[in-house]
Amino acid sequence: MHERRTCTILSPTAILGYGFPESSFERALACDPDVIAVDGGSTDPGPYYLGAGKPFTNRNGVKRDLSYMIEAGLSRRIPVIIGTAGGSGAKVHVDWCLEIIREIVQEQKLGACKIGVIYADIPGSIVAQRLADGGITPLAGVPELTQEYLAQTTNIVAQMGHEPMIDALDRGCDIILAGRAYDPACFAAVPIRMGFDPGLCLHAGKILECAAIAATPGSGSDCVIGIIDEDHFTLKTVSDERRFTEESTCAHTLYEKSDPYHLPGPGGMLNLEHTEFREIADGVEVYGSVFEPSEHYTIKLEGARLTGYRTISIAATRDPIMIGQLDEIIEQVQQRVAKLVPQLFADSQICVHQYGRNGVMGPMEPNPVYEGHESVLLIDVLGRRQEDADSVCSLMRSTLLHYGYRGRIATAGNLAFPFSPSDISTGEVYEFSLYHILQQKPDDTFFPVKEVLL
Amino acid sequence: MNRRLIDLARVIRSKNAGPFELTLDIICKDEDAYAILKRAQVITPERMAALYHVPVEDILQIIYFEPAHAVKVTMRRRIPSGAFGETDIYGAQQHAPLMLMEFSCDT
Numbered sequence: 001m002h003e004r005r006t007c008t009i010l011s012p013t014a015i016l017g018y019g020f021p022e023s024s025f026e027r028a029l030a031c032d033p034d035v036i037a038v039d040g041g042s043t044d045p046g047p048y049y050l051g052a053g054k055p056f057t058n059r060n061g062v063k064r065d066l067s068y069m070i071e072a073g074l075s076r077r078i079p080v081i082i083g084t085a086g087g088s089g090a091k092v093h094v095d096w097c098l099e100i101i102r103e104i105v106q107e108q109k110l111g112a113c114k115i116g117v118i119y120a121d122i123p124g125s126i127v128a129q130r131l132a133d134g135g136i137t138p139l140a141g142v143p144e145l146t147q148e149y150l151a152q153t154t155n156i157v158a159q160m161g162h163e164p165m166i167d168a169l170d171r172g173c174d175i176i177l178a179g180r181a182y183d184p185a186c187f188a189a190v191p192i193r194m195g196f197d198p199g200l201c202l203h204a205g206k207i208l209e210c211a212a213i214a215a216t217p218g219s220g221s222d223c224v225i226g227i228i229d230e231d232h233f234t235l236k237t238v239s240d241e242r243r244f245t246e247e248s249t250c251a252h253t254l255y256e257k258s259d260p261y262h263l264p265g266p267g268g269m270l271n272l273e274h275t276e277f278r279e280i281a282d283g284v285e286v287y288g289s290v291f292e293p294s295e296h297y298t299i300k301l302e303g304a305r306l307t308g309y310r311t312i313s314i315a316a317t318r319d320p321i322m323i324g325q326l327d328e329i330i331e332q333v334q335q336r337v338a339k340l341v342p343q344l345f346a347d348s349q350i351c352v353h354q355y356g357r358n359g360v361m362g363p364m365e366p367n368p369v370y371e372g373h374e375s376v377l378l379i380d381v382l383g384r385r386q387e388d389a390d391s392v393c394s395l396m397r398s399t400l401l402h403y404g405y406r407g408r409i410a411t412a413g414n415l416a417f418p419f420s421p422s423d424i425s426t427g428e429v430y431e432f433s434l435y436h437i438l439q440q441k442p443d444d445t446f447f448p449v450k451e452v453l454l
Numbered sequence: 455m456n457r458r459l460i461d462l463a464r465v466i467r468s469k470n471a472g473p474f475e476l477t478l479d480i481i482c483k484d485e486d487a488y489a490i491l492k493r494a495q496v497i498t499p500e501r502m503a504a505l506y507h508v509p510v511e512d513i514l515q516i517i518y519f520e521p522a523h524a525v526k527v528t529m530r531r532r533i534p535s536g537a538f539g540e541t542d543i544y545g546a547q548q549h550a551p552l553m554l555m556e557f558s559c560d561t
Contacts, residue, residue, distance in 0.1 A: 043535070044470060044544050045536075045543065045544075046473075047473070047534070047535070047537070048536065139472065139474065140475065140514055141475050141530040247522070250522040251481055251522045251524065253521070254479045254481070254522055254524055254526055255469065256469050256470065257477065258471040258472075258475055258515055258526075258528040259515065259517055259526075259528075260519045260524075260526065261517070275521070307537070308538070349538055351538065353541065359541060360541055360542060361542070361547075362539070364506045364507050366505065366507065366554075380538075380539075429538060431536070431537040432473040432474070432534045432535065432537070435534075
């Protein structure tokens with residue numbers, strides 16, 4: 001055990017760019033943190049951001065958050081660790097974030113610093129090879145990966161554990177900028193390096209990565225503190241508006257995961273079967289969480305493939321005669337469009353979302369009937385090329401607008417459009433194709449640390 | 455007697471558990487409500503499959519989580535999150551059928 005008795009981790013916000021109150025950040029700094037760590041990403045916003053290599057967080061928001069964190073980290077000589085940079089953590093996202101850091105260090109004249117950049121991209125050729133060798137297995141509910149789908153996959157990343165971050169800490173990096181990472185890793189790296197129990201460090205990281213979401217009332221944009229001790233860790237808020245309770249922390253353990261007792265990650269599993277939550281005056285103490293290393297070190301791969309191009313049109317109807325037979329009308333309109341452009345229609349996919357009926361739940365809706373007096377119809381078309389999607393969406397919209405359905409008495413037009421232009425080309429559409437486990441080989445070096453001096 | 459799930463729960467929510475699974479959380483108001491729900495054994499794969507119009511094999515896991523007085527149901531997503539035809543990328547608005555669920559029990 002390191003001579004220091006505890007390790008204090010500052011988690012400023014749930015996702016880098018979501019913001020935090022300056023007053024909370026100052027109170028958190030007064031707790032004398034050993035590290036400032038933040039999770040930058042998620043697969044939640046869908047496959048587009050990984051597939052297209054675009055950030056889902058706003059650049060100004062990320063710059064604002066980082067400017068506080070980096071100034072505090074460099075002036076206090078404590079590491080700043082960023083996991084899953086740019087939202088999805090591919091090289092393009094990491095480089096985007098590196099540019100922001102460069103700007104901050106220059107504009108704020110923060111002096112020389114060393115950044116440990118850790119890319120998480122896995123070359124498609126390696127994945128193809130491992131796929132052929134049977135070294136890749138799908139997670140629950142994930143379809144088999146084919147070589148065809150793999151070839152269509154644009155960016156492939158893997159979730160790194162805390163080990164590459166510890167490597168960067170050993171090299172004396174002031175800032176660690178990581179690509180796709182297991183969410184708790186950036187919080188766990190410093191205390192694990194100090195010798196604290198990995199089970200406690202990773203479980204603390206699992207909660208800290210959501211910042212104040214696990215407190216009550218929850219917030220995705222407020223700072224919290226985690227203190228790792230020898231046999232437990234403590235969670236504290238730094239705002240009088242909210243606090244961690246046994247109930248809020250416990251309930252958070254369920255959030256966004258299929259099994260609250262067993263949380264698999266890189267190289268092993270966090271076992272919470274014997275975890276105890278104890279409420280104290282100003283927070284919660286957590287005991288008994290255990291990390292169980294697996295026999296073989298495995299990592300999770302993520303990737304998204306391009307499936308086509310989208311055009312949408314948003315329209316609505318207030319006509320009770322039309323609303324009464326919308327399903328039938330949409331079907332007949334599609335048939336008419338199919339006759340107009342048979343090849344384009346065959347190569348496209350059309351989905352008319354019917355808000356007011358089953359727009360939110362689709363086929364899972366238990367009550368798929370209209371009960372209101374108006375309905376939004378969202379025409380959604382996927383084409384092989386943008387111009388194909390534009391053409392099919394345009395025909396769907398114009399045909400529906402003037403379609404002479406049974407019993408029609410409002411003969412001037414069937415749809416109310418809120419916008420001109422009525423059709424919007426939204427560009428590339430992606431689908432998650434990789435959510436698989438790869439078994440690492442002893443000589444694999446997937447997450448090398450690159451030192452960048454500013 | 456007949457009970458409504460919403461009367462026993464303080465939280466009923468849905469969310470993605472990764473892009474290929476949807477997970478439903480029912481967090482009970484207190485230990486007693488949790489005991490009633492657990493004893494009634496009404497959160498079953500068959501009942502959940504019927505409630506959500508999905509095949510029973512798509513209900514992947516039902517776990518009772520004592521520390522939070524909660525039961526969690528995880529199902530396969532109809533399509534991967536954000537694929538064409540998606541209606542709810544985050545899966546955060548798929549909880550409503552549970553709010554209307556009723557069941558009969560002894561207590």
